Amino acid sequence: xxPVSVDSPPRPPGTRTVVRTAGALALPFVxxxxxxxxxxxxxxxxxxxxxxxxxxxxxxxRGVTQLFRVLTDWVWDxxxxxxxxxxxxxxxxxxxxxxxxxxWVAATCALGTLVQQGLKAAIGRERPVWPDPVDxxxxxxxxxxxxxxxxxxxxxxxxxxxxxxxxRVLWRTAVTxxxxxxxxxxxxxxxxxxxxxSDVLGGWLLGALTVALAVWSYxxxxxARRS
Numbered sequence: 316x317x318p319v320s321v322d323s324p325p326r327p328p329g330t331r332t333v334v335r336t337a338g339a340l341a342l343p344f345v346x347x348x349x350x351x352x353x354x355x356x357x358x359x360x361x362x363x364x365x366x367x368x369x370x371x372x373x374x375x376x377r378g379v380t381q382l383f384r385v386l387t388d389w390v391w392d393x394x395x396x397x398x399x400x401x402x403x404x405x406x407x408x409x410x411x412x413x414x415x416x417x418x419w420v421a422a423t424c425a426l427g428t429l430v431q432q433g434l435k436a437a438i439g440r441e442r443p444v445w446p447d448p449v450d451x452x453x454x455x456x457x458x459x460x461x462x463x464x465x466x467x468x469x470x471x472x473x474x475x476x477x478x479x480x481x482x483r484v485l486w487r488t489a490v491t492x493x494x495x496x497x498x499x500x501x502x503x504x505x506x507x508x509x510x511x512x513s514d515v516l517g518g519w520l521l522g523a524l525t526v527a528l529a530v531w532s533y534x535x536x537x538x539a540r541r542s
Contacts, residue, residue, distance in 0.1 A: 330531060330534060330535060333527055333530050333531040333534070334531060336527045337524060337527040337528055337531060340520055340523050340524040340527060341524055343520055344517065344520040344521055344524055347513060347516060347517050347520065348434070348438070348457075348517065350513075351438060351440060351457050351513055351517070352438055358513060361512070361513075362511040362512055362513050363511075365505065365511075365512050366443050366505070366508065366511060366512070369505050369506050369508070370443070370445055370449075370508045372506065373449045373506050373507060373508060374447060374449060379506075380449050380450075380506070380507065383502075383503040383506050383507055384449075384450055384503075384507065386499065386500070386503055387450075387461060387500060387503040387504060387507065390496075391461065391465055391496055391499060391500035391503070392461070393460055393461060393464040393465075396464045396465055396467075396468040396469075397424065397464070397468070399468055399472065400420065400421075400424050400468045400471065400472075403420060403471065403472055403475055404417045404420055404421055407420065407475070411479070415537055416475075416533070416537075419529065419533050419537070420471055420475070420529075423467065423471060423525060423526070423529040424467060424468065424471070426525070427463065427464070427467045427521075427522065427525040428460075428464070430521070430525070431458060431460055431463050431464075431518075431521065432460075434457065434458060434521075435454060435455035435456070435457065435458070435460075436455065438455060438457045439455050440455050440456040440457040440511075440514070441455075441456060442455075442456040442509055442510065442511075443456075443508050443509065443510070443511065445508055448508060449507055449508060450507035450508065450509055451509065452509035452510075456510055456511060456514045457511075457513070457514045457517055458514055458515075458517035458518040458520075458521050459501065459504055459510050459514040459515045459517065459518035460518065461500045461501075461503075461504050461510075461518070462497070462500055462501045462504065462510075462514075462515045462517075462518030462519050462522065463517075463518035463519070463521050463522040463525075464522070465496050465497045465500045465522070466497050466518065466519050466521075466522025466523055466525075466526070467522045467525050467526055469492075469493035469496055469497055470493075470522065470523060470525075470526030471526060471529065472489065472493070473489060473490065473493055474526065474529075474530055476489055497519065497522075501515035501516075501518070501519060502515075
């Protein structure tokens with residue numbers, strides 16, 4: 316038996332695990348999508364109650380609201396996330412000559428955006444409307460683009476770090492930053508009154524499902540060609 320190098324990358328998740336994860340994400344997302352599409356009253360009422368409560372906080376706590384606007388518009392904005400994804404793609408090509416994996420990451424980000432925009436157009440859900448708004452956003456509400464983009468990019472970056480054997484400290488730091496970013500951007504969108512809670516939940520679920528399918532498809536079709 317040959318010793319395993321401590322510097323060797325961890326094994327990617329098994330196909331069955333990824334498939335089960337994708338199924339566990341797809342079922343609640345499809346259910347949520349249907350409930351939003353038919354405007355299921357209990358969900359609409361819950362969304363409305365939460366939105367009114369958080370909007371009241373946002374109006375009263377102007378300092379927190381301004382901080383959340385900076386975070387949602389600059390730190391966790393989809394443009395910022397796409398820049399991070401682009402940096403990861405450059406790193407794959409430059410450091411590892413992993414051109415196919417780089418294409419896979421780019422295609423996942425692009426396809427995720429197309430699916431998200433297509434669902435927004437198909438569902439056509441209106442955003443919250445306030446007489447005293449603290450922020451504004453355009454286009455349809457479901458699913459949240461901010462929440463989905465952060466989930467996709469952070470998920471892909473963590474996958475790449477796991478695949479290439481990131482050190483323990485770096486890995487734990489990346490997991491923490493990713494978790495804070497994904498949860499944080501969802502909370503800011505609700506606090507600022509530009510999304511319903513179910514929009515954010517839909518963005519999280521669809522983003523995680525996109526990553527799971529990307530990992531599964533890459534490992535199934537191209538994983539043998541270790542990039």
